[in-house]
């Protein structure tokens with residue numbers, strides 16, 4: 001941050017919860033060179049706007065408060081655009097379509113979809129759409145944890161019957177960790193769109209971000225970043 005400030009560059013302060021691969025995460029060394037689809041995209045958006053992105057790692061449920069207290073300008077954190085959040089923030093145009101899925105132990109036979117989660121123990125990440133949906137399930141015991149990584153740990157430890165997370169996060173976990181003891185179910189509960197969130201009323205920034213996103217979609221840069229993280 002000192003480097004950017006001293007060279008007179010304009011800085012876009014980005015908040016993320018860097019525990020949500022493949023959208024935002026740190027490598028094994030815990031480097032602050034944050035990686036992932038959102039990180040590449042927000043850096044490209046900032047660059048397009050003539051800014052340098054400076055990324056801060058914050059708990060997911062602390063992101064909107066961090067913006068409200070003026071510590072960050074924008075949230076890039078796989079955040080689903082929904083009515084409740086629209087009352088609190090300005091969202092950019094959508095940049096990714098996602099949805100919720102379930103992961104269970106491989107040998108599980110009684111949970112085949114969302115309808116089978118009644119009365120079950122479910123791990124979710126705190127403050128997410130997964131938590132909101134899990135809390136609607138009749139008789140379910142919902143464990144709200146700090147990160148998606150924590151939800152998988154609870155499942156591995158046998159402390160919960162299932163986890164609910166965003167589909168690409170569940171799939172990335174299984175592929176990256178070569179997890180053979182769990183499986184992701186096909187049933188998809190929601191269709192959700194991710195947007196970058198900005199402070200309520202900051203329509204000036206929203207317009208710049210949307211314009212940059214549009215340019216990146218038109219000039220092929222968005223597709224390149226998409227291909228890097230989701231291509232086969």
Ligand code: GLN
Nearest residue numbers: 020077078079080128129
């Ligand atoms: N898309 C989900 C939400 O917005 C989860 C986001 C996340 O955990 N980073 O609630």
